[in-house]
Amino acid sequence: MNKVYLICKAYYLSFFGINKAIHNKDKREKSKTLFTLIGFVMLGLTLLGVSFIYSAMIGYAYHDYGRPDALIAMMMAASSVICLVTTISKGNSILFTSKDYNIIMALPIKITDVIVAKLIVIYGMNLFFALFVMFPATIVFAVLTAAPVIFYPIALLMILFVPIVPMIVGTILSILIGIVAGHFKFKNIISTVLILAFTFGIMALSFSFSFNADNPDKNFDIGNAIISVFYNIYPLTKMYTLAVSAINILYVLAFIAISAVVGILFSWLVNLKFRKILTYLTSSKSASNYKIHELKNSRPLKALYIREIKRYIASPIYVVNTAFGSIMLIIAGVVAVVSQKTLLSAFSQEPTMRGLVVVLIPMMISVLVAMTNTADVSISMEGKSLGIIKSLPVRTIDVFLAKILVSLTLNIPAVLISATLFSISFKPGLFIIIMTFLIPLVYSFFTGVFGIVANLCFPSLEWTNETAVVKQSVAAMVGILGGMVLSVLLTVMVGFLKEAGLIIVLALITLATLLLFALLKNWGQQKFLQIH
Amino acid sequence: MLRIESLSKTYKGGKRAVDNLSLHIESGDIYGFIGHNGAGKTTTIMACTGILDFEQGNIYIGGKSIKDQPVECKKQLAFIPDNPDLYEYMTGIQYLNFICDIFEISKKERNKTIPKYAESLEILDNLGDLISSYSHGMKQKLALISAFVHSPKLLILDEPFVGLDPKSSHTLKQMMHQMCENGCAIFFSTHVLDVAEKLCNKIAIIKNGQLIASGPTDEVRGNSSLEDVFLEMTDDE
Numbered sequence: 001m002n003k004v005y006l007i008c009k010a011y012y013l014s015f016f017g018i019n020k021a022i023h024n025k026d027k028r029e030k031s032k033t034l035f036t037l038i039g040f041v042m043l044g045l046t047l048l049g050v051s052f053i054y055s056a057m058i059g060y061a062y063h064d065y066g067r068p069d070a071l072i073a074m075m076m077a078a079s080s081v082i083c084l085v086t087t088i089s090k091g092n093s094i095l096f097t098s099k100d101y102n103i104i105m106a107l108p109i110k111i112t113d114v115i116v117a118k119l120i121v122i123y124g125m126n127l128f129f130a131l132f133v134m135f136p137a138t139i140v141f142a143v144l145t146a147a148p149v150i151f152y153p154i155a156l157l158m159i160l161f162v163p164i165v166p167m168i169v170g171t172i173l174s175i176l177i178g179i180v181a182g183h184f185k186f187k188n189i190i191s192t193v194l195i196l197a198f199t200f201g202i203m204a205l206s207f208s209f210s211f212n213a214d215n216p217d218k219n220f221d222i223g224n225a226i227i228s229v230f231y232n233i234y235p236l237t238k239m240y241t242l243a244v245s246a247i248n249i250l251y252v253l254a255f256i257a258i259s260a261v262v263g264i265l266f267s268w269l270v271n272l273k274f275r276k277i278l279t280y281l282t283s284s285k286s287a288s289n290y291k292i293h294e295l296k297n298s299r300p301l302k303a304l305y306i307r308e309i310k311r312y313i314a315s316p317i318y319v320v321n322t323a324f325g326s327i328m329l330i331i332a333g334v335v336a337v338v339s340q341k342t343l344l345s346a347f348s349q350e351p352t353m354r355g356l357v358v359v360l361i362p363m364m365i366s367v368l369v370a371m372t373n374t375a376d377v378s379i380s381m382e383g384k385s386l387g388i389i390k391s392l393p394v395r396t397i398d399v400f401l402a403k404i405l406v407s408l409t410l411n412i413p414a415v416l417i418s419a420t421l422f423s424i425s426f427k428p429g430l431f432i433i434i435m436t437f438l439i440p441l442v443y444s445f446f447t448g449v450f451g452i453v454a455n456l457c458f459p460s461l462e463w464t465n466e467t468a469v470v471k472q473s474v475a476a477m478v479g480i481l482g483g484m485v486l487s488v489l490l491t492v493m494v495g496f497l498k499e500a501g502l503i504i505v506l507a508l509i510t511l512a513t514l515l516l517f518a519l520l521k522n523w524g525q526q527k528f529l530q531i532h
Numbered sequence: 533m534l535r536i537e538s539l540s541k542t543y544k545g546g547k548r549a550v551d552n553l554s555l556h557i558e559s560g561d562i563y564g565f566i567g568h569n570g571a572g573k574t575t576t577i578m579a580c581t582g583i584l585d586f587e588q589g590n591i592y593i594g595g596k597s598i599k600d601q602p603v604e605c606k607k608q609l610a611f612i613p614d615n616p617d618l619y620e621y622m623t624g625i626q627y628l629n630f631i632c633d634i635f636e637i638s639k640k641e642r643n644k645t646i647p648k649y650a651e652s653l654e655i656l657d658n659l660g661d662l663i664s665s666y667s668h669g670m671k672q673k674l675a676l677i678s679a680f681v682h683s684p685k686l687l688i689l690d691e692p693f694v695g696l697d698p699k700s701s702h703t704l705k706q707m708m709h710q711m712c713e714n715g716c717a718i719f720f721s722t723h724v725l726d727v728a729e730k731l732c733n734k735i736a737i738i739k740n741g742q743l744i745a746s747g748p749t750d751e752v753r754g755n756s757s758l759e760d761v762f763l764e765m766t767d768d769e
Contacts, residue, residue: 290660303633314621
């Protein structure tokens with residue numbers, strides 16, 4: 001177990017550059033990391049607060065329907081889906097294809113220990129998500145139902161087991177995707193397509209379980225209908241909900257036993273087939289029969305852009321994490337058109353609400369645009385190859401532009417499609433239509449430029465796993481959360497100022513983009529040179 | 533071709549990696565740069581290639597300052613790092629084509645030179661494969677081709693012989709000689725003193741960031757072997 005601890009410790013030390021900060025002799029760098037950590041703790045507490053408020057709102061509503069336990073069921077199903085979806089994209093890369101494998105596998109460590117350590121790392125990440133969702137819901141439920149003291153230790157113990165089964169299922173899917181993709185030369189692209197297909201498939205399946213609240217049946221029980229929806233999403237939800245809400249020790253033990261057995265069985269199976277799976281996942285298809293054909297040439301900026309696109313699509317975790325916002329944007333636009341009749345009939349009864357929703361459309365699109373920021377980790381993703389681009393005869397600003405262009409490649413089509421669909425569905429006036437296109441487009445530029453600035457401030461080149469950059473780096477957090485928080489604040493402002501607010505937002509974002517771009521041209525070029 | 537004037541580089545935390553180093557490498561030189569691990573070789577090389585910023589001194593490539601005209605300087609040089617961490621998401625041919633695009637090599641020229649160098653380094657058959665499937669030596673060969681395709685006036689290499697098989701090592705030495713005959717200047721770091729002694733017409737020895745000897749190989753080594761001279765000069769006792 002000591003070796004399991006050592007492997008886990010080595011992995012967690014890379015989180016947010018903690019170890020680098022501890023051992024850095026430069027006091028400025030140390031304090032920068034310290035302030036960043038404090039910032040994230042505060043942000044985490046804020047998000048936990050938001051989660052509490054959300055749970056309280058939902059909890060009271062379900063309480064009124066006579067089923068406060070539906071809150072537990074809902075959050076259990078939600079955190080399980082989150083764990084499943086996030087593990088599909090990263091399970092395989094953490095468990096099998098980390099760059100530190102050559103070092104670890106050469107050490108006198110049992111494969112079982114390596115597997116257990118890597119599973120603990122995946123579990124740790126999922127537990128983090130589960131706690132954010134489940135902890136507030138559990139407390140709200142306890143307050144609503146005046147739960148006895150024994151509820152608290154049982155409920156908290158049970159939260160620890162929530163991520164296990166979805167995490168194992170997600171890892172299995174992740175391995176299968178890796179094995180299937182391994183049969184192709186460009187296996188990363190195949191992996192990306194399969195991960196996206198699974199992710200959206202699972203989400204669509206989850207949303208497909210719904211109920212009709214306007215059921216004409218007089219005996220229709222809305223409380224039971226709600227809870228059965230969550231029970232259908234994930235079978236273990238029922239067992240978990242009954243175990244916690246009714247403090248049913250039998251279900252508690254059964255849930256823990258199922259989670260433990262699934263975990264142990266999976267570890268045993270992986271241990272048995274570890275080398276075979278590792279060979280499947282890490283071996284590359286090489287034909288070694290290349291015949292030279294005529295090569296085409298491109299201008300340097302175009303060549304840099306093509307290289308960035310290749311880098312982007314070669315990383316499934318990078319694509320899945322960033323393309324999500326663009327895909328959601330298009331889906332939201334399609335849903336808006338499909339449910340046009342329902343929306344228009346709802347709005348005919350609430351004209352004030354229609355006015356508010358319509359004026360907020362450009363801002364809602366901008367929030368999703370902020371989620372699609374590939375630029376915020378694009379410098380870190382260069383890793384140890386950064387020296388190549390720095391030694392080439394290209395202007396640093398062109399390197400930045402190529403990175404921003406990737407972000408725009410994803411955002412601009414998504415904005416144009418969704419803005420068109422929202423305009424068709426909501427039929428706003430000409431001014432709002434123009435703003436629906438203009439604000440998100442300018443916001444796309446802003447997030448791209450802001451992403452590069454964020455990455456220059458918080459570069460991370462010494463990673464062994466792309467997940468560490470895409471999901472756990474400070475730049476990724478600052479880039480995406482910064483853009484989203486700003487767009488939410490601006491949305492609130494537009495909510496108060498209406499049309500005038502949109503003009504102010506457009507002016508502010510344009511100005512901020514120009515200022516940040518000027519910053520990149522001066523400070524950014526210097527800063528880029530200092531990163532190594 | 534390459535003039536380093538009073539170069540000093542201090543890393544964050546106060547470590548002075550290079551201290552007031554001056555060196556002049558002329559066209560046609562094969563200049564070997566030797567020193568212990570951590571002596572400041574890679575820092576000097578990274579500063580020369582524009583990868584690393586420095587606070588004191590200046591570096592001129594073809595008379596242009598790397599600080600003031602980095603793009604113009606880089607157009608004249610090719611750099612091969614010690615560990616060729618190339619773009620693993622590209623195939624070999626995609627990588628070479630990318631380098632040609634950046635150096636604006638004509639279609640005709642690249643279609644002529646790439647097969648030539650790939651064949652002489654015996655990697656032509658593998659150019660269609662992803663770089664991630666390459667061995668260390670194959671990556672090194674690809675990095676060498678990417679350096680040769682744009683006919684640089686200055687070639688800077690950090691430990692170029694590490695990972696190469698004997699035949700490729702021999703080919704590389706021949707290529708280096710050929711480039712020098714065509715007026716290219718070559719500046720490379722190495723730990724292999726035998727290679728440096730046989731290949732280089734000039735040698736520089738660095739210790740704790742300071743240049744302790746430089747000049748024609750014959751003058752630096754005198755009547756001893758380069759190994760003896762190096763050990764004597766760098767021995768702290």
